[in-house]
Amino acid sequence: xxxxxxxxxxxxxxxxxxxxxxxxxxxxxxxxxxxxxxxxxxxxxxxxxxxxxxxxxxxxxxxxxxxxxxxxxxxxxxxxxxxxxxxxxxxxxxxxxxxxxxxxxxxxxxxxxxxxxxxxxxxxxxxxxxxxxxxxxxxxxxxxxxxxxxxxxxxxxxxxxxxxxxxxxxxxxxxxxxxxxxxxxxxxxxxxxxxxxxxxxxxxxxxxxxxxxxxxxxxxxxxxxxxxxxxxxxxxxxxxxxxxxxxxxxxxxxxxxxxxxxxxxxxxxxxxxxxxxxxxxxxxxxxxxxxxxxxxxxxxx
Amino acid sequence: xxxxxxxxxxxxxxxxxxxxxxxxxxxxxxxxxxxxxxxxxxxxxxxxxxxxxxxxxxxxxxxxxxxxxxxxxxxxxxxxxxxxxxxxxxxxxxxxxxxxxxxxxxxxxxxxxxxxxxxxxxxxxxxxxxxxxxxxxxxxxxxxxxxxxxxxxxxxxxxxxxxxxxxxxxxxxxxxxxxxxxxxxxxxxxxxxxxxxxxxxxxxxxxxxxxxxxxxxxxxxxxxxxxxxxxxxxxxxxxxxxxxxxxxxxxxxxxxxxxxxxxxxxxxxxxxxxxxxxxxxxxxxxxxxxxxxxxxxxxxxxxxxxxxxxxxxxxxxxxxxxxxxxxxxxxxxxxxxxxxxxxxxxxxxxxxxxxxxxxxxxxxxxxxxxxxxxxxxxxxxxxxxxxxxxxxxxxxxxxxxxxxxxxxxxxxxxxxxxxxxxxxxxxxxxxxxxxxx
Numbered sequence: 001x002x003x004x005x006x007x008x009x010x011x012x013x014x015x016x017x018x019x020x021x022x023x024x025x026x027x028x029x030x031x032x033x034x035x036x037x038x039x040x041x042x043x044x045x046x047x048x049x050x051x052x053x054x055x056x057x058x059x060x061x062x063x064x065x066x067x068x069x070x071x072x073x074x075x076x077x078x079x080x081x082x083x084x085x086x087x088x089x090x091x092x093x094x095x096x097x098x099x100x101x102x103x104x105x106x107x108x109x110x111x112x113x114x115x116x117x118x119x120x121x122x123x124x125x126x127x128x129x130x131x132x133x134x135x136x137x138x139x140x141x142x143x144x145x146x147x148x149x150x151x152x153x154x155x156x157x158x159x160x161x162x163x164x165x166x167x168x169x170x171x172x173x174x175x176x177x178x179x180x181x182x183x184x185x186x187x188x189x190x191x192x193x194x195x196x197x198x199x200x201x202x203x204x205x206x207x208x209x210x211x212x213x214x215x216x217x218x219x220x221x222x223x224x225x226x227x228x229x230x231x232x233x234x235x236x237x238x239x240x241x242x243x244x245x246x247x248x249x250x251x252x253x254x255x256x257x258x259x260x261x262x263x264x265x266x267x268x269x270x271x272x273x274x275x276x277x278x279x280x281x282x283x284x285x286x287x288x289x290x291x292x293x294x295x296x297x298x299x300x301x
Numbered sequence: 302x303x304x305x306x307x308x309x310x311x312x313x314x315x316x317x318x319x320x321x322x323x324x325x326x327x328x329x330x331x332x333x334x335x336x337x338x339x340x341x342x343x344x345x346x347x348x349x350x351x352x353x354x355x356x357x358x359x360x361x362x363x364x365x366x367x368x369x370x371x372x373x374x375x376x377x378x379x380x381x382x383x384x385x386x387x388x389x390x391x392x393x394x395x396x397x398x399x400x401x402x403x404x405x406x407x408x409x410x411x412x413x414x415x416x417x418x419x420x421x422x423x424x425x426x427x428x429x430x431x432x433x434x435x436x437x438x439x440x441x442x443x444x445x446x447x448x449x450x451x452x453x454x455x456x457x458x459x460x461x462x463x464x465x466x467x468x469x470x471x472x473x474x475x476x477x478x479x480x481x482x483x484x485x486x487x488x489x490x491x492x493x494x495x496x497x498x499x500x501x502x503x504x505x506x507x508x509x510x511x512x513x514x515x516x517x518x519x520x521x522x523x524x525x526x527x528x529x530x531x532x533x534x535x536x537x538x539x540x541x542x543x544x545x546x547x548x549x550x551x552x553x554x555x556x557x558x559x560x561x562x563x564x565x566x567x568x569x570x571x572x573x574x575x576x577x578x579x580x581x582x583x584x585x586x587x588x589x590x591x592x593x594x595x596x597x598x599x600x601x602x603x604x605x606x607x608x609x610x611x612x613x614x615x616x617x618x619x620x621x622x623x624x625x626x627x628x629x630x631x632x633x634x635x636x637x638x639x640x641x642x643x644x645x646x647x648x649x650x651x652x653x654x655x656x657x658x659x660x661x662x663x664x665x666x667x668x669x670x671x672x673x674x675x676x677x678x679x680x681x682x683x684x685x686x687x688x689x690x691x692x693x694x695x696x697x698x699x700x701x702x703x704x705x706x707x708x709x710x711x712x713x714x715x716x717x718x719x720x721x722x723x724x725x726x727x728x729x730x731x732x733x734x735x736x737x738x
Contacts, residue, residue, distance in 0.1 A: 138561035160564025244509035250708025267697040
């Protein structure tokens with residue numbers, strides 16, 4: 001019997017063996033990833049409420065999509081999310097790359113400093129959200145104290161003011177995740193072979209030229225990869241902001257994912273929020289694809 | 302060998318049977334994590350002593366309370382046998398079949414709803430409102446009230462300065478105008494070398510905080526959610542000029558009287574602001590007064606008063622009824638607990654331990670008013686309470702209210718009328734989707 005099986009297996013083509021190996025993973029992927037996606041898409045065309053189980057589920061066609069895309073409040077949340085993403089990515093790219101350049105120099109305490117800088121990234125976002133509410137406290141908060149130490153703005157409330165609150169979440173996210181971009185950039189910097197710089201020196205290239213023609217192009221694919229991860233993460237940012245501002249004041253920091261959670265799991269508008277989730281998915285999927293294409297082009301260059 | 306095996310088998314059987322016995326004789330009760338919950342743990346020891354049924358507790362912090370419990374109910378979870386659910390959940394609990402209807406049980410056990418304060422039976426037990434369908438036993442009476450720094454009010458120099466300015470004495474405010482005068486009087490004032498502020502009021506965005514704050518003003522201005530003779534007709538009622546005025550007043554209170562950074566505050570934040578000596582007033586639930594009072598044994602520091610009236614006398618309802626969860630496998634044990642809890646002597650002990658009984662024997666006893674400094678206020682408040690919508694769709698109704706009211710009061714966006722109009726617009730959508738309109 002055993003011999004028979006071995007004999008049979010030996011007779012299989014490479015392709016068949018590959019399929020045998022890949023099938024369990026594929027099935028798992030279908031069950032936990034593709035099936036829920038298809039189910040969510042199908043629900044997005046209904047008026048289903050997950051908390052009203054006895055209620056008849058009606059097919060409503062594209063009504064949910066039309067409602068969402070026509071709603072001013074949704075576009076506001078999209079703008080809030082876009083601006084949050086733009087500023088966090090920009091700041092994290094600039095500061096992360098700068099830190100990486102600094103830490104790429106050999107100096108005493110370099111490793112200790114790297115470890116210290118990386119610390120915020122290791123904390124839980126919810127914890128970070130909670131303790132920054134204390135740092136931002138206008139009466140006793142360290143943040144306000146430090147800002148006022150340099151220039152006296154008087155009493156200001158980072159979380160309670162609609163103009164400052166969006167910056168409050170950008171600052172915290174940047175504080176927490178810049179180390180991540182820094183680490184990846186550092187890996188990129190360390191992978192640049194030294195002979196490139198030596199050759200450049202022979203060619204009498206100055207420091208700035210070396211940076212523009214060697215360092216930047218070499219590190220750019222790494223930086224872009226880090227930003228892709230950060231972009232995807234921040235598009236679905238939820239916990240840190242909820243703990244910090246609950247989306248407030250009013251809805252000044254209510255990111256799309258926070259609004260989606262409220263529609264889906266507080267109001268239980270399952271059909272409507274499925275449509276919302278599909279729209280968000282298509283958005284990030286589209287952006288992600290374009291971004292990866294651009295990134296690959298840069299890498300090829 | 303055989304002996305060893307026999308011992309092993311019998312010990313396994315014994316272990317299994319004892320765990321089984323423990324399991325079948327225990328129930329789990331869910332509530333919010335706050336002071337009265339500790340009192341309930343203490344009280345329930347008597348139940349265990351009398352019946353042998355262990356009571357396990359799961360207390361969820363307030364900001365996540367509704368989320369956690371309603372998810373559990375929607376998923377037909379068996380975690381809880383008993384639930385002390387918020388008053389607004391009663392509609393959903395009844396309509397979606399989460400709670401066991403208790404009428405037959407009450408009849409069988411001779412528990413009469415006439416023994417409990419009428420306002421609490423109406424608020425915590427019945428659905429549809431005013432009917433005689435009971436889905437909970439009133440467990441914890443509560444309303445929004447105020448605490449103030451009596452020790453500051455008693456200082457002659459402060460009082461004379463206040464009187465010179467406003468023409469009347471510092472004391473329990475008779476209406477919201479006086480409350481505002483007093484709050485602004487203390488705002489930014491230095492007392493004993495520390496800067497103090499007016500009032501810690503509800504401004505929380507995430508769950509129900511700011512709604513539970515603004516409605517305290519709105520009810521006092523005579524707000525009605527809907528046309529009394531035409532249900533769900535809200536235009537001209539919920540956005541009537543008096544409601545607009547109340548909302549504007551609350552914004553004024555937030556801007557002129559709240560301590561800095563009090564933009565996302567509810568129960569605990571108000572308590573903290575008060576206990577740390579930042580504010581002259583705090584708005585909070587009666588549930589917290591036993592704790593506040595305990596730290597002030599001689600009653601010199603803190604005084605309490607019911608929500609001030611403005612155009613009418615009214616207070617925001619808090620509090621909860623205790624219900625049996627329909628998905629529980631131990632409904633009979635849970636019902637035993639309710640039967641025990643409904644007894645007058647247990648209810649008296651409940652009040653003595655720091656819970657707020659709704660039983661008429663307790664509230665009507667001659668000693669009640671003198672049993673705590675806030676007891677009279679509690680009695681007064683429970684006669685004038687009003688609640689938010691208790692519809693099955695209450696969360697859908699709460700969220701737009703939170704958003705637009707916070708947007709107006711804290712964020713300063715738009716006008717009060719616009720905020721109320723937006724809320725009505727979204728409420729109409731909810732009622733339409735629910736087939737009520």
